[in-house]
Amino acid sequence: MRRTVVTAFFGLSILSGLGVLAQTSDPITQRQNLMKNNQEQMRTLTGMARGQAPFNAATAQAAFQRVAQNAQQIPALFPAGSTQGKTAALPTIWERKADFDAHATKLEQDAKAAQGAITDQASLQAAIQRVGQNCGGCHETYRRKES
Numbered sequence: 001m002r003r004t005v006v007t008a009f010f011g012l013s014i015l016s017g018l019g020v021l022a023q024t025s026d027p028i029t030q031r032q033n034l035m036k037n038n039q040e041q042m043r044t045l046t047g048m049a050r051g052q053a054p055f056n057a058a059t060a061q062a063a064f065q066r067v068a069q070n071a072q073q074i075p076a077l078f079p080a081g082s083t084q085g086k087t088a089a090l091p092t093i094w095e096r097k098a099d100f101d102a103h104a105t106k107l108e109q110d111a112k113a114a115q116g117a118i119t120d121q122a123s124l125q126a127a128i129q130r131v132g133q134n135c136g137g138c139h140e141t142y143r144r145k146e147s
């Protein structure tokens with residue numbers, strides 16, 4: 001009887017432990033997935049600006065909106081100490097967290113402004129450049145260069 005109770009208890013703790021893992025509470029994975037989504041949005045936008053896909057203002061606005069929403073989440077996905085594991089985040093982020101967060105806010109603002117500025121392929125191209133500068137600007141300082 002006693003043995004059954006103990007076994008059941010351990011069984012439950014293992015299960016709840018797995019549940020935590022499955023939720024991907026790991027901020028490194030979360031932010032990398034978010035960044036991959038950023039890249040997807042930019043790819044959609046660039047394809048349209050190059051005429052590889054027909055221009056569609058609503059689709060472009062939705063893509064910029066997603067980039068803005070993603071940007072809003074960036075500061076929280078870089079909690080202090082989230083440097084363990086496979087990450088390209090540089091320690092400089094936590095030495096200058098306010099500046100890092102400001103880069104995220106700037107991206108959010110520019111992506112929001114872009115939504116209202118797109119009327120055709122040319123204005124889309126300009127908007128991509130303005131928004132895209134934020135990606136490279138932050139990576140330049142805060143992301144490890146691929147070697």
Ligand code: HEC
Nearest residue numbers: 032035036038039087088089103104107134135138142143
């Ligand atoms: C506020 C700073 C900041 C901004 C703005 C930013 N990034 Fe990042 N990005 C990072 C950091 C830091 C990493 C490394 C994250 C890690 O490995 O933990 C990263 C990683 C990435 C990655 C690699 C993800 C992976 O698979 O590991 C891609 C792709 C990416 N960013 C695309 C973008 C695009 C596109 C934009 C603009 C729409 C953007 N980022 C804006 C800081 C930023």
